[in-house]
Amino acid sequence: MNNEDVGKARDENITHEDDVLRIMKMRIIDSYRWKVDIIEPFSKEFGITEDEFKEILIKRLDMASLEALHARYESSKHYCIKEKIHADLKLCWLSDVMNVLTDEQTEKIKNKLAKEVLIQGKSYDEAIEDGRKDLLEYLMR
């Protein structure tokens, strides 16, 4: 082979490797749980198609990250939903800034709401509505 042929063969190999990697990555994120938990909600969030969101993941994450991601997603649910509750109940103000609620009290409320949403299937908005009542009860004591 001359130099040009070597280069061409190498390019073809790289392209082939890319294709294989792409197929392997697609296999991971095409599972049912991925679709329901990650692809559907996040593509909807950004107003893009599911295929577009898949492309983002494939482009940005390597195999190892993709393989670990669904488990990470599962184990972070509780943490992330508590962060959202903290923000939506204005606990940054009430607890962190004003100190009218203790960390222990806010933890109690957040864990209760997160459980209701993640385990008992309560809607998030309803949980927040009830959480606001719990909070007020603590404050009124």
Place this chain on the structure above:
Amino acid sequence: MNNEDVGKARDENITHEDDVLRIMKMRIIDSYRWKVDIIEPFSKEFGITEDEFKEILIKRLDMASLEALHARYESSKHYCIKEKIHADLKLCWLSDVMNVLTDEQTEKIKNKLAKEVLIQGKSYDEAIEDGRKDLLEYLMR
């Protein structure tokens, strides 16, 4: 004075001190800035009257905390609004869990939006809407 009278005088003194303290506390939180920044929004948040929310603050916070609170509120605005943006743009998932955005990128977006809301007076919902577009732009790169 007999013992009973001493006790009565002490009780009256305590009541008097409580009244004075209450008046002093009320003077702090009855200012215009307190009303607009804290009393109005938080009483509305909980669906209680402004007087009820004032009672909560007076009962829960001592003079020193009350005196420091409005300044704390001012200086925490940026921090708390960034926390809310983090939650509303699902950055807990996208950045902390999935790592499809770097901390530097999310900080950039959050600081930009917080500035738009706090300094330029953009509505929070509008800022979030635009933030979602910024985010998508980063992701699509």
